[in-house]
Amino acid sequence: MPGHAARPAARRASAQDWAVGAAMVAPSVVAVAVFVYGFVGWTGFVSLTRWNDVLPSYAWAGWRNYVDLFQSFRFRIDIVNTARFTAAFLAGCLGIGFALAVLLDRGLRAEPVFRTIYLAPLAISFIVTGVVWRWLLNPGSPQLGDVGVNLLFRHLHLGWLRAGWYTDPRIGILAVALAATWQMSGYTMALYLAGLRSIPDELREAARVDGAAEWQIYRQILVPLLQPITLSAVIILGHISLKIFDLVVAMTGPGPGFSSDVPAYFMFDTTFRGNHFAQGAAIAEVLLVLVALLTVPYLVYSTRAEVER
Amino acid sequence: MSGHRLHWIAAAVAVVSLAAAPGGPPREAAAAPAGKLEIFSWWTAGGEADALNALFGLYRKRSPGVQIVNATVAGGAGTNAKAVLKTRMLGGNPPDSFQVHAGHELIDTWVKSGYMEPLTGLFKSEGWDRAMPRGLLEILSYQGQIWSVPVNIHRANILWYNKKVFSDNGLAPPKTFEEFFRAADALKAKGIVPLVLGDKEGWEAGHTFETVLIGTLGADGYRGLWTGKTSWTGAAVTRALETFRRMLTYVNSDHAALTWDEAGQYIIGAKGAMLIMGDWTNGWFTSKNFSGYGWAPAPGNEGVYDALSDSFGLPKKARDRENVMAWLRLLGSREGQEAFNPLKGSICARTDCSPTPFSPYQRWAMQRWRGDAIVPSVIHGAAASEGWATEYKDALALFVTSRDVAATQRALQKACVNAGVCK
Incomplete structure (x- = not known):
């Protein structure tokens, strides 16, 4: 009998729990629904209207803004710039980050010191990084003389390495990628270092007993085991590179011939300078799709992995 | 707090009794104005902020009961402020009065959309339609009405040069493009940068090209570009682009890394000879304690005043309408303009200001202001809508690298079509 009486009470308690839980979550659900998904939807709607002046005009334009966008020279340059920036930035961060993590993992004496030094740039805002770089x-110039990195190269008798950097349209956005890599590769190192530390020593020892050379251990064992880390790093760095704005503003602006322009900067310019709100919304949607292409497969993959676990 | 209030009341009473004193001029604001006046601008630093404060000082003297709210947004030559302004205007919460470039930046953005009240009556009753030149009133007008009160005038088409470099090489400021290129060749042979440019922010090339357009097409031809009377596809625009392309072969190699003022270091250091820039350069040279500079109209620009003006208007939903009217009356008055402009480094929009408090450059400009043909600057918002000006700016920024005359001319024509002026 006592067991019988306890069951409805437990049910009541769990219903109460559920109500309390729902009440706790509701504000953030509502806020996310309105301020994230609501505005994503609103931006999508605006991008299909003729609102290319100060006053809103909700006349239907269909895909015209997107067609115009992909026909505009500035946006085409921006897309190429984003691709170049992403490639250079990812390769730089992953390469340097992994190399630093491997070096630190070798049991350096002053490891915490180096770790802090490499991680320090992460604490700086992109605006500061942009100004410094x-x-x-x-x-x-020939008249005012060399400065900065070019001056360093000349003093090191490496004068042939001097370049126009972000003023050279052939380099352009890659100079910005250099600054971004400087800032984020320490972070990538931290990711890899954590990954390396989580791999049990037995695996390496077993490999050594089997006569594997050190580089073989890395190639055959550690790198494959670090694959999830690499994937997370690609996702995190990739969405930063697609959305990059502040670094470009502080460092170069659109650059000569838009060689360092990015979609986010164009979006700001066309919306708030040119009053082309529909065009700005179209750029925002293109960016959203690009970021989604990068992150959604990852989210699907990681949820599935969690369910399997 | 109550002490303050008493103070204000005392001051207000003093003003009222002064106004009512026998023999004194009758004042329409017999009841002391009260409430607030919110002024929105991007004048946050240096001479600009001082100039704005001088106006506030005068306003406080005239309307002591009014509390002035100084709403400024720093940065980006007004870009950031304009973004904030748009949110406030569209959200139905406009400032009482806001800084805006006179001409199409105001007209296409806020007048056509019905956010402003016309001020033609104020111009008539204050006599400003006679005190300000007709070319300026044309820039301020749309559909027969005047929409804002210009507080200052800047000139965009000035060639600044290093006097010593010019005299050492036996040169005189070039009046025509031929003379410009002859001087440029001579300077280049000496290892001096003939034309200094800093186009990091993207608008400076468009600024220089604007003066080339004026120099090629003349005042009327240039004005016609923005009204549809002059063709963008014609041979004259092609010629202007070719001239500009040739000028670009004489600029400093690091132009894309520099802002216009950083590029000005070339002139100060006598490593560069000429700079085509607006007359805010005058104040910048002064702030650097540099006096070895001279000025002349940009090549081909003699007799043409390429003007831009900061102005203030009356938004329809302004909460403190009477206070705004008092503010606008102050801005257009000789007293207000004489207080503001020497500090700002600009000249009066009125033609009757006393030259005494002004610098030699400003006196020169004031003289020209009375006689020259006045044309609106496009890159500084007077000639075309913001959307058009942005596309114009982008086309020229790309031209600096591509040097593609045909493609740039097509882009300029397309910008005109998009603006609804060309077909």
Whole structure:
């Protein structure tokens, strides 16, 4: 009998729990629904209207804004710039981050010191990084002389390495990628270092007993085991690179011939300078799709992995 | 707090009794104005902020009961402020009065959309339609009405040069493009940068090209570009682009890394000879304690005043309408303009200001302001809508690298079509 009486009470308690839980979650669900998905939807709607002046005009334009966008020279340059930036930035961060993590993992004596030094740039805002690298990569000129990195190269008798950096349209956005890599590769190192530390030593020892060379251990065992880390790093860095804005603003602006322009900067310019709200919304949607292409497969993959576990 | 209030009341009473004193001029604001006046601008630093404060000082003297709210948004040559302004205007919460470039930046953005009240009556009753030149009133007008009060005038088409470099090489400021290129060749041979450019922010190339357009097409031809009377596809625009392309072969190699003022260091250091820039350069040179500079109209620009003006208007939903009217009356008055402009480094929009408090450059400009043909600057918002000006700016920024005359001319024509002026 006592068991019988306890069951409805437990049911009541769990219903109460559920109600309390729902009440706790509701505000954030509502806020996310309105301020994230609501505005995503609203932006999508605006991008299909003729609102290309200050006053809203909700006349239907269909895909016209998107067609115009992909026909505009500036947006085409922006897309190429984003691809170049992403490639250079990912390769730089992953390469340097992994190399640093491997070096630190070798049991360096002053490891915490180095770890802090490599991670420090992460604490700086992109605006500061942009200003500093704008000075460092200033090309100088024959009349005013070399400055920054070019001056360093000349003193090291490496004068042939001097370049126009972000003022050279062939380099352009890659100079920005250099600054971004400087800032984020320490973070990538931290990710890899954590990954390396989580791999049990027995695996390496077993491999050594089997006569594997050190580089073989890395190639055949550690790198494959670090694959989830690499994937997370690609996702995190990739969405930063697609959305990059502040670094470009502080460091170069659109650059000569838009060689360092990015979609986010164009979006700001066309919306708030040119009053082309529908075009700005179209750029926002293109960016959303690009980021989604990168992150959604990852989210699907990780949820599935969690369910399997 | 109550002490303050008493103070204000005392001051207000003093003003009222002064106004009512026998023999004194009758004042329409017999009841002391009260409430607030919110002024929105991007004048946050240096001479600009001082100039704005000078106006506030005068306003406080005239309307002591009014509390002034100084709403400024720093940065980006007004870009950031304009973004904030748009949110406020569209959200139905406009400032009482806001800084805006006179001409199409105001007209196409806020007048056509029905957010502003016309001020033609104010211009008539204050006599400003006679005190300000007709070319300026044309820039301020739309559909027969005047929409804002210009507080200052800047000039965009000035060639600044290093006097010593010019005299050492036996040169005089070039009046025509031929003379410009002859001087440029001579300077280049000496290892001096003939034309200094800093186009990091993207608008400076468009600024220089604007003066080339004026120099090629003349005042009327240039004005016609923005009204549809002059063709963008014609041979004259092609010629202007070719001239500009040739000028670009004489600029400093690091132009894309520099802002216009950083590029000005070339002039100060006598490593560069000429800079085509607006007359805010005058204040910048002064702030650097540099006096070895001279000025002349940009090549081919003699007799043409390429003007831009900061102005204030009356939004329809302004909460403190009477206070705004008092503010606008102050801005257009000789007293207000004489207080503001020497500090800002600009000249009066009125033609009757006393030259005494002004610098030599400003006196020169004031003289020209009375006689020159006045044309609106496009890159500084007077000639075309913001959307058009942005597309114009982008086309020229790309031209600096591509040097593609035909493609740039097509882009300029397309911008005109998009603006609804060309077909």
